[in-house]
Amino acid sequence: xxxxxxxxxxxxxxxxxxxxxxxxxxxxxxxxxxxxxxxxxxxxxxxxxxxxxxxxxxxxxxxxxxxxxxxxxxxxxxxxxxxxxxxxxxxxxxxxxxxxxxxxxxxxxxxxxxxxxxxxxxxxxxxxxxxxxxxxxxxx
Numbered sequence: 001x002x003x004x005x006x007x008x009x010x011x012x013x014x015x016x017x018x019x020x021x022x023x024x025x026x027x028x029x030x031x032x033x034x035x036x037x038x039x040x041x042x043x044x045x046x047x048x049x050x051x052x053x054x055x056x057x058x059x060x061x062x063x064x065x066x067x068x069x070x071x072x073x074x075x076x077x078x079x080x081x082x083x084x085x086x087x088x089x090x091x092x093x094x095x096x097x098x099x100x101x102x103x104x105x106x107x108x109x110x111x112x113x114x115x116x117x118x119x120x121x122x123x124x125x126x127x128x129x130x131x132x133x134x135x136x137x138x139x140x
Contacts, residue, residue: 032094034059034068037137045137047071049130057094057110059083064139069126070094071135072110080126080137081112087119099123 033053037045037060045062052058052073060069060080067084068091083092083099090103098115099108107116112123127138 032057032059032070034061037062037069043138043140045069045139047135047137049133049135059094060137067091069137070099070110071128071137076130078128078130078135079111080128081108081110082124082126084124085119086114086121086123092123 032055033051035047035051035058037047042064045060045064047058047060056073058071058073060071062069065082067082070081070083072079072081081099083094084090085092085101085103085106087101087104087106090101092108093100093102097110099110099112101107101119104118105116106114106119108119108123109115112125114120114122129136129138
């Protein structure tokens with residue numbers, strides 16, 4: 001027969017494991033499409049607008065940056081988020097509707113705002129524009 005204290009401990013442990021497991025599973029969702037971007041100079045990255053074959057997110061890899069960029073399509077506009085955690089500079093993992101830091105548990109929304117600490121600052125965003133069916137990401 002278990003004691004009341006033992007029952008409460010095991011119940012709390014089950015809740016913590018379930019909550020952390022749900023967060024872990026959400027961060028391990030299907031990988032997003034990735035493109036290797038081109039650029040005419042060190043301050044610009046170009047991505048073909050037709051790279052969005054399914055969904056509204058695309059991971060952009062470029063030689064100019066250490067970490068990838070998450071490009072989020074919202075109608076005719078695009079948001080470019082640098083996938084580097086503002087807490088301690090660790091690479092981030094984008095998922096269906098959030099961006100996760102596997103090192104310390106920070107979570108960001110698709111606008112780059114902090115949803116869950118320890119990160120306190122939003123993600124770095126880059127200005128974008130569309131010219132001749134090319135999405136131009138300005139890195140400076």
